Amino acid sequence: MGASARAWVVACAILVAGCSTGSGGTGHEAARTVVALGDSVPEGANCNCEPYPQLSATALSVPGTRQVTATNDAVGGYTSADVLAQLRSKSKVAANVAGADAVDVEVGANDVSYDKSCGNSTACYEGQIPKLEQNLAEIVRRVHELTAGHQVLVVLLDYWSVWLGGQYAKEQGAAYVGAADEMTDQVNGIIKKTANDTGSAYVDLRAAFKGPDYAYDETRYLSDDGDHPNAAGHEQISAATVDVIDKTLHLGG
Template identity: 35%
Template structure:
């Protein structure tokens, strides 16, 4: 067997070593590339996932509000408040209906008017009658039409010989004092609660229009206007003194004061007809504001 020279073996070893080193380097580079590929890159969460948290809803503009509490209206007074001779719905009933339509809320009404009542009678109602007191205690609005019957004896005196201002003025003054007491008693029953008190005056405390002219002519009309002017002045003073509001019915029935009110009066010439009632209702609604 022939032996190869040592130089040949050294060359073969060097070549093998070179191949081995090249393989190692190639493996290291491959591993490095793989490491770069599999390293995860953080990404932001999808927009839909970020919006998944609960959001409070915006208040709806259509959400219904709580209904307003009912308004309670009470009427105090004489035959005008009671509805005598009209054969129609009363002032208070129509007022309550009109107010409910205007305000969009429930309105209840209690009419305590009684034909023939004087200021003394109404004052007694407020001090002695439990039912009246209870009704007034609940009243947000009180309408008063009272005082004409306090002058009844003066009309009788005029028919039987005359009754000038010295004759009727003491009765007017006494009526005013009692009206102040009526208003204050009403306020006391309300015990400081917000209350609107409307006190209507009179177009005439006696008959007017065609009926009055047929009864006593222009002389009776002139005298009744003088008495009514005194009564209305007393009503205005009593209202102002007590914090109530006066509702002027002279303007409603007679314009500037000299117009014929017959078209607004019942057949007796002393009480309002349906048109007159509606005119009174409108005046009170306007005074209410």
């Protein structure tokens, strides 16, 4: 087991541990809190559905044993700099994180959002990548700073596409699809690297939406804007997140 997996097991134990029992054998329901940070994806934009942070909390709850609730502090349009500013301020968001058992972070797509002046020239966006890497590492560091004194699970989620996806991307032409794939590679690479470097959990949403070889069309998981997940997409993200927990902690065994 690698360092990241070991850290995941230790931190996640506080979230998924069963109820404790006293000498008389009477258990009590353990309360756990998940805070979601990031952009319009965890916020649930253009879905009119329950977003994945809440779905995951429900899936992790066990009646009479463990109650997991979600506080969704994600904001549409947010970049990594915006999330870092949330955590650095003396705000309700920082207070929510300070009391959290787990923090989901999905941010980065807006750092390299499609710009008509840049078009499909990936070189035009690449200058944002180092700042994203710096901010994401600082976000994780700040979460741990705010939660000093108790263990916290940090979950970093990536993207199926940082621009339009599925058939909506194909309608923009082959050059757009190629550029979107390249920028998604770069952003997701930073997210995965940060997870490895910081001992955080990593959820590969590109695989969740497009299959292990990234070969499937993800249109069925997208809302009609081609950018945000629909209800099925949020269910898929939730399932992928909970699956990481199950496989790592062998909850079904």
